[in-house]
Amino acid sequence: MTNTYAQRGCATDQKMKEFFQKNPQALERKADLRNFLINKNNTAKSPQTVVTIPVVVHVLYKNATQNISDAQIASQIAVLNNDFRKMNSDFNTVVPNAFKPMAADLELAFCMATKDPNGNPTTGIERKSVPSNFDFEGDYYIASGALAWDPTKYLNIWIGQMPPGILGQAYLPDAAGLELDGLAIGYQYFGTIGTVSAPFNKGRTATHEIGHYFGLEHIWGLDGSACGTSDNDDFCADTPATDSPYYDSPTFPDNQLTCTPSANGAMFMNFMDYVDDAAMAMFSNNQKTITSNTMAGPRASLLNTNGCSSTVLGTNESEKANSITVFPNPTTEYVSIASPLVKINEAEIFNSEGRLVRKAFIKNETDKINVKDLATGTYYVRTYNDKQFVKSMKFIKK
Ligand SMILES: [Zn+2]
Numbered sequence: 045m046t047n048t049y050a051q052r053g054c055a056t057d058q059k060m061k062e063f064f065q066k067n068p069q070a071l072e073r074k075a076d077l078r079n080f081l082i083n084k085n086n087t088a089k090s091p092q093t094v095v096t097i098p099v100v101v102h103v104l105y106k107n108a109t110q111n112i113s114d115a116q117i118a119s120q121i122a123v124l125n126n127d128f129r130k131m132n133s134d135f136n137t138v139v140p141n142a143f144k145p146m147a148a149d150l151e152l153a154f155c156m157a158t159k160d161p162n163g164n165p166t167t168g169i170e171r172k173s174v175p176s177n178f179d180f181e182g183d184y185y186i187a188s189g190a191l192a193w194d195p196t197k198y199l200n201i202w203i204g205q206m207p208p209g210i211l212g213q214a215y216l217p218d219a220a221g222l223e224l225d226g227l228a229i230g231y232q233y234f235g236t237i238g239t240v241s242a243p244f245n246k247g248r249t250a251t252h253e254i255g256h257y258f259g260l261e262h263i264w265g266l267d268g269s270a271c272g273t274s275d276n277d278d279f280c281a282d283t284p285a286t287d288s289p290y291y292d293s294p295t296f297p298d299n300q301l302t303c304t305p306s307a308n309g310a311m312f313m314n315f316m317d318y319v320d321d322a323a324m325a326m327f328s329n330n331q332k333t334i335t336s337n338t339m340a341g342p343r344a345s346l347l348n349t350n351g352c353s354s355t356v357l358g359t360n361e362s363e364k365a366n367s368i369t370v371f372p373n374p375t376t377e378y379v380s381i382a383s384p385l386v387k388i389n390e391a392e393i394f395n396s397e398g399r400l401v402r403k404a405f406i407k408n409e410t411d412k413i414n415v416k417d418l419a420t421g422t423y424y425v426r427t428y429n430d431k432q433f434v435k436s437m438k439f440i441k442k
Contacts, residue, residue, distance in 0.1 A: 051291045052244065052318040055206075055213035056256045057267040063219055070218050073377045073412070077218060080372030081259045081337045082279040094129070095339055097199050098157040098352045102190035103171045103231075104204035106178065109239060110231045112203060116238035117169060121154050123236060123247030124254065127315065128152040130326070138325035140296045142308045146282045148332035152258070152339075154199070155352040161194050180206050180213070185224050192223050196345035196409055199257065200226030201250070203234050211249045214256035217342035221410030227253040243293075246321035255316050255327065258335040258343070263310075263317050264288050264301075271303035280330035283311050289318035340382060341371035345409035347384030365435050370425050374440035378412040381427055383434075390428040396421055415441055 064071040080086060099121065105111035126132040130149040139147055156168030172190045184202060185192055192200040206212065206228065214227035232241040233249040240247075261278040264286045269275035271287045278285075285303040290312035297309035311317070315324050316331070327335075339346070347367070364385040371380055381388050391413060393402040401423070404413045415423070418441050427434045 050243070051209075052211055052249075052252075052289070052320070053209040054252065054256075054262070054318070055210045056216070056253070057262070059213045060216055060218070063215065063224070074218055076372040076375045076377050077342065078279065079374070080341055081217070081334045083337065084333050086337045086340060086369075086371075094151045094153050095347060096153040096155050096352055097346055098197065099154050099168060100157045100166075100193045100198045100200055101169050102188070102200065102202045103169065104174045104178065104184070104188045104190060104202055105171065105231070106174055106176050106205060110205060111171060112231050112234065113238055114167065114169060116235040116240070117156075117203075118235075119237050120235035120247045120250050121156060124154045124251060127248070127251040127325075128154070128254075128327075132325055134322070135325050138313050138323065140308070140313070142297075143311055143313070143326065146311070146328045147326040148329045150258075150327055150332050150335050152335065157193070157198055158352055161197070174204065178204070180204065180210075180228050183224070184228065185226070192226060195223070195225035196221045199254070199346070202226065202228040203231050204228070206230035211244060212253040214253040216256055217259045217338050220342040221345070221408060227257055229253060243320035243322065248315060248321040248324050251315050252324075255331070255335075259338040260316050260327075260331050260334055262289065263312075263314055276303070278316065279334065280328055282328045282330045283314055283316075284309070286310050286312075286317075291318050291320075293320050293323040340369055342380070342382075342410070344369070344382030344384045368427060368435050368437070370437045370439050374442045375415060376442050377416050378414055379425065379439055380410065380412050381406060381425070383409060383427070386434060387429050388427045388434060389430065392426045392428075393418075394424045394426065395419075396423070 101117050103111055128150045130147060157166055160166040170190055172188055174188055211233045212227060212229040215225050219225050229249050231239050233244045236245060236247050263278050263283050265277045266275040276285060286301040288301055294312050299305040299309045302310045312319055313323060313325050315327055367385040368383045371382060381391055389406050391404045391406060392400055395401050401418060420441050423439055423441055424436055426436045
């Protein structure tokens, strides 16, 4: 097999850096969103149920080898449905007893889309031949001709020949709903059969990249951030801070890279580290806080989809109303209305004295209402579906 590498490399940090450079407004809003995602109080309000995410795979191939089979794609979905439910068969052997209490079932499931954006039947797989000089460095999601299916309704995955040393890349929820939203993965690292190549032949690159898609950072924080620097943080207290990535297949316990040595050492077997596929086997409870908040906020629109026939939607009125949230909260820059089960197309913001201070028409669930210029304090947002009042919610402007 050619073009395979002995060590994991992920371009998510680099892609997000480029994204924030091109979208300074998204950078301004980053702190508000992060504070929302890491807040443990946000997810407590509704009982958790397993959420099924419709997936579309765009295979961008330069030759027959890269045009991976339907069966190889199916093998990847099977891995995801184990890893995100803590049902992976290697969990007990790979995760040391000391870390098992910190391991979480993220309650996320995945299915191949059964309906395309026009409502027509589909396998959820799209195949496109690309020229030999095609690469994933630029706007591959446009240049390939395989445009994203509505990213508010589908998880888009592009497969092809990644740059040397890069196994995959993803966009964090800051980019939710944009044309680039989703992930890209090398054809040698997707699934467990066919073109996959050891030591990345157990489908964990997609598990890792989808972790990013749901808001998770690398264990060591941003690339190049050493212990003690402000970027050396994944915002999860239960994943011990480390100086840099672990590679290969370390032996537990290991303190070579921990910022504060401890009996258990580093949680290098976490899916968000850089170890080999066979050496990673868990997400943590604090990581689940982030992924659950992502589903309650910036990616709530994935719930409102007919992309999988098996998707379970709430039907009664209280379920519909409960599904609506205003986020981030508190906020400094903007608020969005997550309304997966009922269409909200108008919102009014009132101050604590009951005065209308803003009115917004909402086209997409990912629309952002600017509140930067509002005075600090408590506000109420009233939401409407075709002029019919639906729900009132409170938020804090800081
Ligand atoms: Zn990564």
